[in-house]
Amino acid sequence: MRTGSEPTTARSALRARLWLSLWGIAWAIFGTVVFVLVGRPGWAAACGALWLVATVDMTMILRHLRQGPHYQPGPDVPPYPPADTRPPPFRRPPRHGHP
Secondary structure, three states, X not given: OOOOOHHHHOXXXXXXXXXXXXXXXXXXXXXXXXXXXXXXXXXXXXXXXXXXHHHXXXXXXXXXXXXXXXXXXXXXXXXXXXXXXXXXXXXOOOOOOOO
């Protein structure tokens, strides 16, 4: 059900993102070192840039984790206002004027 408030109530799996960013940092470091040793400065710079992006992402994830439940609500906070449980009003079926 779409409520229109999805951007304000969106949740993120911060711990999963943390582990994925650590995995990306490990591979970026590995790639940077290997390409520097083989003499490929362009690829080493690309891996270094990826390393920087993954590190910045990891610092933002850690910051959000440390800010607590205000920015990462728990299961007791609903993602949207409760749905209206009243039944829909009765509507007559349309009359067709067939000859």
